[in-house]
Every structure is written in C-alpha cells, then in structure tokens.
Amino acid sequence: xxxxxxxxxxxxxVAATVSATPSSDEIKLASRSLGGDLHQTExxxxxxxxxxxxxxxxxxxxxxxNVEAARVNLSTKRVSIRWHGDSVPPFFAVxxxxxxxxxxxxxxxHEKDKTLSELIRAVAVAGFAxxxxxxxxxxxxxxxxxxxxxxxxxxxxxxxxxxxxxxxGIYFRSAANALRxxxxxxxxxxxxxxxxxxxxxxxxxxNHGEHAYFDASVSLLFFLLIGRTLDHVMRERARTAVNGLSxxxxxxAVVLRDDGTREYVPVAELxxxxxxxxAAGERIPVDGDITSGNSDLDCSIxxxxxxxxxxxxxxYVQAGILNLTGPLTMRATAAAKDSFxxxxxxxxxxxxxxxxxxxxxxxxxxALYAPVVHLAAFVTFLGWMVAxxxxxxxxxxxxxxLIITCPCALGLAVPIVQVVAARRLFEAGVMVKDGSAMExxxxxxxxxxxxxxxLTMGQPRLINASEIDPTMLAMAADMAAHSRHPFSxxxxxxxxxxxxxxxxxxxxxxxxxxxxxxxNDIWRLGRRGWAGWxxxxxxxxxxxxxxxxxxxxxxxxxxxxAFEDAPRSDxxxxxxxxxxxxxxxxxxxxxxxKACSEVAGTLGIENFVPAVLPSGKVEWIESLTRxxxxxxxxxxxxxxxxxxxxxxxSIAPASAADIxxxxxxxxxLRESLLAVPLAMEMSRKAGRLIRQNIAIAIVYxxxxxxxxxxxxxxxxxxxxxxxxxxxxxxANAMRLQATANAIPEVTPTRRRSDVVGVARP
Amino acid sequence: MTTLVYLIPVALxxxxxxLSGFLWALRxxxxxxLDGAAERILIDQDDTGKDxxxxx
Numbered sequence: 138x139x140x141x142x143x144x145x146x147x148x149x150x151v152a153a154t155v156s157a158t159p160s161s162d163e164i165k166l167a168s169r170s171l172g173g174d175l176h177q178t179e180x181x182x183x184x185x186x187x188x189x190x191x192x193x194x195x196x197x198x199x200x201x202x203n204v205e206a207a208r209v210n211l212s213t214k215r216v217s218i219r220w221h222g223d224s225v226p227p228f229f230a231v232x233x234x235x236x237x238x239x240x241x242x243x244x245x246x247h248e249k250d251k252t253l254s255e256l257i258r259a260v261a262v263a264g265f266a267x268x269x270x271x272x273x274x275x276x277x278x279x280x281x282x283x284x285x286x287x288x289x290x291x292x293x294x295x296x297x298x299x300x301x302x303x304x305x306g307i308y309f310r311s312a313a314n315a316l317r318x319x320x321x322x323x324x325x326x327x328x329x330x331x332x333x334x335x336x337x338x339x340x341x342x343x344n345h346g347e348h349a350y351f352d353a354s355v356s357l358l359f360f361l362l363i364g365r366t367l368d369h370v371m372r373e374r375a376r377t378a379v380n381g382l383s384x385x386x387x388x389x390a391v392v393l394r395d396d397g398t399r400e401y402v403p404v405a406e407l408x409x410x411x412x413x414x415x416a417a418g419e420r421i422p423v424d425g426d427i428t429s430g431n432s433d434l435d436c437s438i439x440x441x442x443x444x445x446x447x448x449x450x451x452x453y454v455q456a457g458i459l460n461l462t463g464p465l466t467m468r469a470t471a472a473a474k475d476s477f478x479x480x481x482x483x484x485x486x487x488x489x490x491x492x493x494x495x496x497x498x499x500x501x502x503x504a505l506y507a508p509v510v511h512l513a514a515f516v517t518f519l520g521w522m523v524a525x526x527x528x529x530x531x532x533x534x535x536x537x538x539l540i541i542t543c544p545c546a547l548g549l550a551v552p553i554v555q556v557v558a559a560r561r562l563f564e565a566g567v568m569v570k571d572g573s574a575m576e577x578x579x580x581x582x583x584x585x586x587x588x589x590x591x592l593t594m595g596q597p598r599l600i601n602a603s604e605i606d607p608t609m610l611a612m613a614a615d616m617a618a619h620s621r622h623p624f625s626x627x628x629x630x631x632x633x634x635x636x637x638x639x640x641x642x643x644x645x646x647x648x649x650x651x652x653x654x655x656x657n658d659i660w661r662l663g664r665r666g667w668a669g670w671x672x673x674x675x676x677x678x679x680x681x682x683x684x685x686x687x688x689x690x691x692x693x694x695x696x697x698x699a700f701e702d703a704p705r706s707d708x709x710x711x712x713x714x715x716x717x718x719x720x721x722x723x724x725x726x727x728x729x730x731k732a733c734s735e736v737a738g739t740l741g742i743e744n745f746v747p748a749v750l751p752s753g754k755v756e757w758i759e760s761l762t763r764x765x766x767x768x769x770x771x772x773x774x775x776x777x778x779x780x781x782x783x784x785x786x787s788i789a790p791a792s793a794a795d796i797x798x799x800x801x802x803x804x805x806l807r808e809s810l811l812a813v814p815l816a817m818e819m820s821r822k823a824g825r826l827i828r829q830n831i832a833i834a835i836v837y838x839x840x841x842x843x844x845x846x847x848x849x850x851x852x853x854x855x856x857x858x859x860x861x862x863x864x865x866x867x868a869n870a871m872r873l874q875a876t877a878n879a880i881p882e883v884t885p886t887r888r889r890s891d892v893v894g895v896a897r898p
Numbered sequence: 899m900t901t902l903v904y905l906i907p908v909a910l911x912x913x914x915x916x917l918s919g920f921l922w923a924l925r926x927x928x929x930x931x932l933d934g935a936a937e938r939i940l941i942d943q944d945d946t947g948k949d950x951x952x953x954x
Contacts, residue, residue, distance in 0.1 A: 188937030211934030257924060265917045269910065285902075292906060 159241050161225040162401030163388050167241045171219070175205070179242035180216045180228060181381040185209055190237075197235060201226045213377050215242060240383040253373060256366045259304040263359040266300035267352070271856075274352040278853045290342040293351035297335060304358050305331055307365070321504040323548050329511070330543035331357060337536045348533070353540050353855045360863050361548045368552040368572065371559045375568035379791075379804050385438065386457065386478070386795045387422035390415065393466065404473045415465045417647070418621060421458045424476045425469040427451065431648030432463035433622050438774045438794050439477065441589045441727030443597070443702040445623055447648040447664070457775050457794060462622050463647020478796070481751060481778050485800060488755045488783035495785075497573045499551040502831055506544065510838075514538045517846045530848075538845040541855050542838050546862040550830035553870040558823035561873060566807040567816050574802035577786040578817055579824035580767045584715055585758060585780070587772030588726035588736055588745075589702065591790060592810070595773070598703035599627045609696040611637040613688045616651045616662045619643045624686055624700055625651070628662070650686075661689045669694040702732065707809045709740050714814035720769070725749045725757060727776055754780035771813055773797055788813055819873075826873055830866045837862045 159167075168176040185194065191209045198207035198218060203226050205219040216239070220226050232239045273289040281289060305328070312328035315321060331354045338349035389403040393412040404422050407413070415421060417432065433445045439457045448454070454467065456476035473479065514535045521531035555572035562569055569575060589595050602610060614632035617625035638655040645651050650663010661668035668689040688696040712722050724745035726733050733747040746757065754772075758780055761768050770777070770784035773793035781787035781800040789801035798804055805812035841858055844850055923929065 188940045191934060191937055192941050209934060210931040211937060212931045254924060257929070258921060261917060261920050261924075265913055269913055272909075288902070292910075296910070 159229070159388075160391075160401060162391075164225045164228075164241060166388060166401075166403060168225075174221045174223070176220055178218045178220070178225075178228070180218065180232070180239045181214065181242045181383075182209075182216055182232065182237050182239045183214050183381055184237045185211060185214050185216075193235060194232065194237065197231055198228065201228070201231055214381055238383075241388075242381070253366075253369055256307070256362065256369055259307055260359070260362045260366055263300050263304035263355060263362050266296050266304075267356040267359040269296050270352045270355050274852065274856070277349075286347075287342065287345055290338070290349045290351070293349065294339055294342055297351045297355050300355050300358065301331065301335060304362055307362070308358070320500070321507055322500045323503045323544060326503060326507040326510060326544055327357070327361065327548060329507075330354075330539045333536050334540050334543075337533065341533075348852050350536075350540055350852050350855065353543075353852060353859065356856065357543055357545050357859065360545055360860075364549040364552045364556075367556045371556050371563075371569070372571050374563065375559070375570055375804075378563075378568050378806070379570075379798055382791050382798065382804075382806075384795055385420065387420045390419075390422045407469055407473055409469050409471055411469045413467050413469060415460050415467060417460055417462055417464055419460055421454050421456055421460065421467070423456050423469045423473050424454070424471040425467040426453050427465050427467045430463055430465035431646070432465050433461045433648055435459040435461055435623065437589045437595045440776055441587060441774050443589045443593065443595065443728055443732055445597075449648055462620060462645060478775060481775050482796060484751060484755065484779035485782045485796070488759075488779045495573060495577060497551070498576055498827060498831075499547070502547065503544065506547065510539065510542045510544075513542070513842060513846070520846075521848070534845070534848045534850075537848070537850045537855070538842060541841045541845045541850055541858060543859070544834070545859045546834040546837060546866045547831065549863055550834055550866050551827050553867050554823050554826045554830060554873065557870050557873045558819050562803075562816060562819055565812070565815055566805060567812050568804045568806065569816075570802050570804075574786055575820040575823050576827075577767075577802070578769065578820040581769040581785060581817065582720055583723065583761055583766045584720050584769045584771065584813070585723045585725055585754075585761075585784070586742075587754075587770075587774060587777045587780075588724055588733060589728055590773040590792060591705070591771055591777075592708050592724065592736055592740060593702040593704050594808070595702065595792070597623050597627050597700035599631065599698060600701050601697075601699045602631055605696050605698070608637050609688055612655075612660065613662050613696065613698070615640055616643060616653045616660065616688075620645050620651055624698070625662075627700060628698060659691055661692075662686070665694070668692075701735065704736060704739055705808060705810045707811045711810040711812075711814050712740050712742060714811070715817070718814065718817065720817070723757075725754050725780070727751075727774070751776040751779055755783045758783045769813075769817075788816065822873060826870060830869055833865055833869065834862065837865075 164178060165176075168178040171177055182194070185191070191211060194209050194216060195207050198204055198216070203220050203222040203224075205221060207216060207218045209216050216232075218226075218228060229239055270293045273293050277286050277289050308324045308328045308331070311322065312324040315325055334350045334354040338351050338354070341347070341349050387404060389401055390407060391414045392400050392402045392407070393414055394400060399414065402411075407423050412428070413422065413425070427448060427450050429450050431447070431449045433447050434454065435445055436442045436455075436458050438459070439455055445461060448465075453470075456473070456478045517538050518531045518535035521534055522528060525531065552572065555569075555575055558575060559569045559572075586592050605613075610628075610631050613628050614630070615637060617628040618632065619625075638658070640653045640655050640660075643651060643653045646663070646667070649667040650661055653660045653662075663686065665685050665687050668687050669692060686698040686700070687694045688698070715722055722742055722744075724733065724737055724742045726745070726747055727749055728747060730747040733745050737743075737745040746753075749757070754770075754777060758768050758770060762783075762785070767785045770780050770787045771789070772778075772781055772787070773790050774797065775794045777789075778794065778797045778800050781789065781797060786803075787801045788803040788805065789797045791798075791804055791806045793801070793804070803812075803816050805816070837858070841850075844854075928935075
C-alpha cells in the first residue's frame with residue numbers, strides 16, 4: 138500500500154479474485170452520460186483511506202488525457218470521474234500503477250439516498266421546532282400568565298405545525314401502513330399520542346387553558362427521529378460497503394457475429410446460439426457449450442468443487458464459472474434469464490420462508506404495549522368522568538396519560554442498541570444489513586456451513602513443500618509466476634531461491650500447464666500426463682486433480698506437488714467457539730466426499746454431507762427448521778444462495794457471489810472465520826441490552842402512569858420525565874463494549890499481484 | 899410585552915435562517931463525504947478535483 142501502515146484502516150480484505158480489467162465497452166456501459174460527450178464513471182476503490190490517498194488519486198487522474206475532474210469520496214471509498222471523448226481514459230491502469238485496486242460501480246446501485254436526506258431534513262426541522270417551542274415553554278413554566286401565556290401557546294402551535302406535518306409524516310405514513318395490514322408497530326402509539334397531544338393542546342390554547350403539550354409532542358418526534366436516522370445510516374453504511382465489493386458477475390460479453398465482427402453485448406441481451414469470446418480471467422456470462430479453446434475453470438463459486446477443472450471443446454459450462462488460464466469460444470445455450478444464475482434466484486425466491494414470519498422485538502412489544510396504554514388512558518377517562526363529571530378534565534388527564542407513556546424510550550430502546558452493536562461489528566469488519574438480523578442471529582441453535590470458500594479459502598495450498606528439492610521448487614515457482622491457475626499461484630508463493638537456472642521463454646498451454654525453456658532444457662510444470670511425456674504414468678487424459686501436478690525436466694519428472702484447499706484462518710477456533718456457545722455445526726458441500734471428510738476432520742465437524750445439490754441444501758435447512766431449530770447458514774457460492782435465503786439468518790464472506798451477498802444478512806470482510814462467532818456473541822449481547830432497555834422503559838412507565846392517572850402531570854413534568862428516560866436508555870446502549878479485538882487485524886498477505894508488472898510505490 | 903412583539907419574530911427569523919442554511923448545505927452535497935472533508939483540510943493546495951459533489 139502506498140501510504141499508511143497496514144492495519145490503520147478497516148481494509149476490505151477481499152480474497153483477491155482473479156479479475157481482468159473491465160473492457161472499455163464495459164466501462165461505457167456503467168457510465169452515466171451528462172449530456173454532450175461528457176460522461177461520469179463511478180469506481181469503487183476500497184483501499185482509499187487517508188488524505189494522502191485522496192491527493193494522489195485526484196492528482197494522478199486529473200493528469201490523464203480527457204479527464205475533466207476526479208473526486209474521491211472517502212466515506213464511501215469511491216471515485217467519481219468526469220471525462221469526455223469517445224475513448225475511455227485508462228483509469229484502471231493509472232490506479233493499478235499506484236497500487237489501488239479499483240472496480241466498476243453500477244450506476245443503478247448508485248441512487249442517491251433519498252430516504253436519508255428526507256430523514257436528516259426531518260430531524261433538522263423537528264430540532265428547530267423543538268428548540269424554539271422549548272424556549273417558549275420555559276417562559277410559560279417560569280410563570281407567564283394570561284395573554285402572554287396564550288400568545289406563547291399560539292406561537293408554539295404555529296411552530297409545531299410544519300414540524301408535525303413534515304417530521305411527523307414519516308411516522309403517520311408508517312403507522313397507517315401497519316394498520317392497513319392489520320399489524321401493530323411501534324409507530325402506531327407514537328402517531329396516536331403525538332396527534333392527540335397536539336389536538337388537545339390546541340383546544341386548550343383556544344380556551345385560554347393553562348397546560349399545553351406542544352413541546353412534548355415535538356421533542357418526542359425529535360428524539361425518535363434521531364434514533365431512526367442513526368438506524369438508517371448504519372444500514373446504509375453496510376449496504377454501500379457491501380456494494381463496493383468487487384462484482385463477480387459478468388456484465389456482458391464479446392459476441393462473435395457470423396460476419397466475423399466482434400461486439401460487446403450486455404448480459405441481458407445475450408441470446409441462445411450466439412458465439413461468445415471469453416478471455417482468461419473473465420466469468421462465463423450464460424450457460425453454454427465450449428466450442429474451441431483449452432482452459433482451466435474455477436467452479437468453486439458455482440458448485441463448490443474446490444479443484445480447478447481442465448476443459449476443452451464440448452464441455453458444458455454454467456454461468457458464473459471463472460475462466461482461469463486460456464481464452465475460450467463458447468456457444469450460448471440459454472439466455473441470461475434461463476441460466477444457472479437465474480435458476481438459483483428462482484430457487485431463492487421459492488425458499489423465502491426462513492424469515493418472512495419473523496417479527497421484530499420492538500413490534501412484538503408494541504403489539505402488547507399499545508393496547509395496554511390506550512386502554513389505561515380510556516379507563517382513566519371513564520374513571521374521572523365518574524369521579525368528577527367534568528369531561529374536559531377527564532379528557533385532559535387521559536391524554537396526559539397517553540403522552541407520559543408515549544413510547545419515547547421504547548422507540549429508542551431497540552434501534553439505539555442495534556446501532557451501537559452494528560458500529561462495533563463494523564469496526565471488526567462485519568457488515569450488518571439490518572437490525573432484525575441481529576435479533577435472529579441471537580436465537581440460533583444450529584449452524585450450517587458450506588465448505589469451499591467458506592470454511593476453506595477456496596484457494597489451494599501446497600502441502601508437501603518440505604519434501605521437494607528447493608532448487609526444483611524455486612524453478613517451479615519462477616514458472617508458476619506466469620500463470621493465473623490457482624495451483625500456480627500456490628507454487629509461486631515459494632519463490633526466492635536464487636540458484637535455479639534462468640528462464641529464457643515461458644508459455645502457458647491452457648488446460649495442461651506451463652512450458653519453459655532454460656538453456657537447452659525444456660521444463661514443464663503441469664498435468665502429469667502432459668509434463669512427464671517420457672514416463673507415462675496413466676494419469677493422462679484425466680482431469681488433473683490434486684496430486685496430479687508435476688515438474689518435469691526434458692520429460693522426466695523431477696518433482697510432484699500435492700495441494701489441498703486450505704482452511705480459512707481460525708476456522709477451527711470459530712467452530713469450537715460456536716460449539717462452546719451451544720450451537721451444533723453441520724457442513725454441506727457440493728464437493729467430493731474425500732475433500733469434505735478431510736476438511737471436516739481437520740476442523741472437528743462431525744456431521745457433513747458431500748455432493749449436495751443447491752435444492753438439497755434448502756431441503757436440509759427446511760427439515761431442520763421443521764424440527765424446531767433456528768438455523769444459521771454460512772456460505773459463499775451461487776449454489777448456497779437459496780439456502781442463505783431459506784435459513785433463519787445467514788452470513789456470507791466478502792468473496793461470495795453477488796447474489797449470495799445480497800441474500801445474506803451479514804457480510805464479513807476479513808479472512809478470519811472468527812467473524813461468525815463474534816457476530817453471534819455481539820447479537821446475543823445486544824439482545825440482552827435490548828431486553829434491559831425495554832425493562833427500563835416499562836419500569837419508568839410503572840412509575841409515571843400512576844402519577845398521570847392521578848392527574849398530577851404538568852407539561853414540565855412530562856418533558857423532564859420523557860427526556861430522562863430516553864437518556865437512560867441511550868446511556869445503557871453505550872455499555873455495549875467492543876470485542877472487536879477478538880478478530881485479528883488484517884495484514885495483507887504477501888501475494889503476487891494478479892496484474893503482472895504493477896510497480897508498487 | 900411590547901418588546902416581545904418584535905423580539906419573537908426576530909428570534910424565529912434567525913432560527914429559520916440557521917435551518918435554511920443547514921438545508922442548503924445538505925442539498926449542495928456538503929454532507930456527502932464527511933471523512934473526506936476532515937482529511938482534505940490537510941491537503942496543501944486543493945486545486946485538484948473540481949467539484950463533482952453537487953449533482954442536480
């Protein structure tokens with residue numbers, strides 16, 4: 138990295154997926170036209186984190202030809218670039234040279250957040266009104282009498298109108314919506330209380346009454362809006378962070394027309410029987426058959442198979458598979474809407490049962506709370522009618538009861554805790570999509586993990602390095618540095634011995650391996666049958682699986698390499714912590730029995746099912762749910778997406794497929810799997826605090842209601858009591874201490890960059 | 899009492915002025931990138947990055 142020390146920021150440590158720089162057609166597709174030939178492109182640059190970065194990026198991009206202006210947004214870690222002309226300036230190359238990985242940002246995701254500005258505006262108006270009314274109220278409380286008091290009340294009434302209309306509208310709409318669907322939520326008692334308080338105060342003012350509650354109704358709105366705004370900011374923050382991760386789905390593909398012309402076509406317009414060119418490092422956009430070319434494919438995100446697959450003409454491929462080493466030509470057999478990806482989305486929608494019945498704690502409480510409060514107010518009214526026969530007095534006191542019990546603290550009790558908890562998790566590199574996810578996660582008793590990419594890194598690791606002659610290993614590493622194949626990357630990490638012969642020329646034979654000429658010798662690193670042509674070993678023609686990779690010198694094998702899919706760091710500790718917390722752990726995977734049992738053995742998982750189809754995962758989870766379990770699903774692949782949706786709550790790593798990230802409730806950005814137990818622990822702590830806060834609110838009501846029923850509440854007492862209860866609840870939420878240090882701070886792994894020849898400053 | 903007649907409108911007017919100032923700042927995108935604003939103070943000459951923040 139170019140500026141600060143590693144670990145100084147919350148690095149988005151996304152497993153570096155092999156990604157080709159987007160083609161200029163793709164950039165154009167993702168840009169917005171600003172009229173004329175002016176375009177604006179949004180890039181997501183997760184590595185930006187300080188003033189030096191801002192300056193460096195803006196200066197460098199500003200110098201690029203045709204770029205009008207570039208501006209870095211540090212909060213969202215994005216760069217907006219305005220450029221003109223027909224050809225796209227080389228943003229990616231410029232940023233890449235400086236060591237910043239960038240990826241395109243979809244314009245349709247980049248809708249300006251209207252709700253947030255509406256909320257902030259409402260907070261501002263409510264704050265302005267509450268402040269001014271409070272000033273006038275203080276004058277009344279300190280003894281303004283007669284016409285002066287009436288004048289102040291009238292002014293308060295005037296100031297309160299826009300506040301209620303504008304800021305209260307948010308609550309009125311939500312309450313009306315809930316009632317229309319026959320539900321009860323927190324906003325119903327709030328809306329009723331506020332509007333009744335205003336109406337009564339207005340009546341009092343007209344009749345020169347002594348007590349008006351304008352300040353109570355407006356400051357109540359002000360407090361609640363602050364809570365709501367914070368809640369929204371938290372969710373938005375998680376959303377932008379997740380959206381900023383690199384997109385793993387293809388946006389389009391180069392189509393080879395019958396007359397030989399090439400044209401870049403967006404995914405939605407790809408039709409069956411079109412011929413598509415897939416470069417190395419691109420993802421397959423739609424299902425189809427390979428017509429020519431050899432390559433290795435990484436299917437881990439689609440099916441969970443951890444070993445790369447060597448393919449040639451005639452193989453059927455599914456959308457989402459990553460093409461690793463060689464260019465391919467394929468013929469589409471399905472449009473995007475009929476491809477594997479879309480099938481997963483359909484399965485996902487069908488499985489929408491895991492959480493649709495879940496009702497949030499606050500809503501459940503208010504379903505009990507609102508009738509009780511409204512009934513209490515009604516009984517008070519009847520009681521005073523019987524006792525005094527003065528309907529005006531009875532009405533005043535009944536409404537005072539409603540105001541003093543108005544769920545100010547209750548409306549803040551839940552969101553404030555969740556905002557603080559989400560903040561703590563954010564610091565530990567875990568994104569929470571919404572508050573209800575935390576409530577659901579606190580209740581789980583079973584965790585189901587996918588294997589490839591979740592429990593493991595989805596990247597092979599060399600396991601027998603110690604048994605290989607160091608000269609040969611260094612030789613292999615030098616050769617491997619030229620390839621994108623996962624095995625090559627694993628070997629390339631062992632470079633460093635200086636005594637090996639120097640390579641004169643290197644070429645990759647996609648689907649087979651790498652051939653290098655050094656002096657008079659021909660070295661080959663790759664499949665046994667191809668590299669060791671002098672020693673036929675029977676491994677030829679088979680897909681080069683684990684253990685099938687060799688280094689040969691002039692046809693004689695001089696080194697064998699064995700790989701395994703390395704478990705994610707701390708996976709064992711994470712599983713152990715979950716079990717410790719009373720959660721049973723299962724593993725479901727689309728991979729082979731052998732690969733599964735090895736991983737399960739290493740991590741101490743007793744129950745695992747290999748070779749599961751996506752629908753099988755959903756059935757597994759649904760049967761657990763029927764047995765009364767609350768299931769957490771942790772997975773990353775396209776094949777896990779329906780299961781993520783079917784589970785009670787779900788977590789995905791940042792390296793997951795796009796729709797997987799969308800379907801999950803939590804996304805963790807660091808490599809360590811400890812994020813899962815951490816999120817659970819934090820959710821359980823938050824759950825305890827929420828219950829405490831609700832208890833505090835109820836105790837407060839138990840004291841306040843009798844006072845109100847006896848008719849001793851004045852606007853002054855109401856204002857003091859309500860503010861005090863809100864402050865107590867907020868202070869209690871702040872007790873949620875961070876356990877963020879439980880997750881090791883990321884130190885960027887020393888990995889050779891995918892882009893060969895990147896000079897890092 | 900007579901002082902109130904003009905003091906209160908003045909107070910309200912000043913408050914409203916502050917409120918409209920805030921709303922204007924919000925609309926012109928000054929709250930879009932608070933972390934960035936904190937860092938930009940430290941940049942010596944801010945002649946790069948013409949204002950893209952404002953989007954109509």
